[in-house]
Amino acid sequence: MKIIVFLKFMIQLLVFIALNYAGSFIVEFFHLPIPGNVIGMILLFILLTAGIIRIDWIEEVSSFLIKHLGFFFIPISVGLMTLGQVFLSKGPALLIILIASAFIGMACSGLVVQTLLKRKEGVQTEYRRHNL
Secondary structure: OHHHHHHHHHHHHHHHHHHHHHHHHHHHHHOOOOOHHHHHHHHHHHHHHHOOOOHHHHHHHHHHHHHOHHHHHHHHHHHHHHHHHHHHHHHHHHHHHHHHHHHHHHHHHHHHHHHHHHHHHHHHHHHHHHOO
16 A cells, blocks of 8 residues: 555656656757746646646645755755855845845735635625525
């Protein structure tokens, strides 16, 4: 039974790896100024939206990767330690950019959540009206 669970996990992981390689191939082929992994995520979104890939086909490995997301930032953090001189010379500009992008990200997330909640409330209200 554990072998089946392991194989299912590996197949789901292979889907992500294949999409990553497909995104990198598209970037190389069309000479796009976008990282290949971003194109891979866009491909995944398109495939999920179109129903070509169902969420339950990749749900286990997605949950695992999200649960361990913090570990993926360790190499980035170590790499940033070598850029101390850049931070010293461009620090204030980088700080402004980080604060502004964080604010924009939070504002956009908040607006999306509010819009979705209003839409959900409207659907529930409409549902109650029709079922009285």
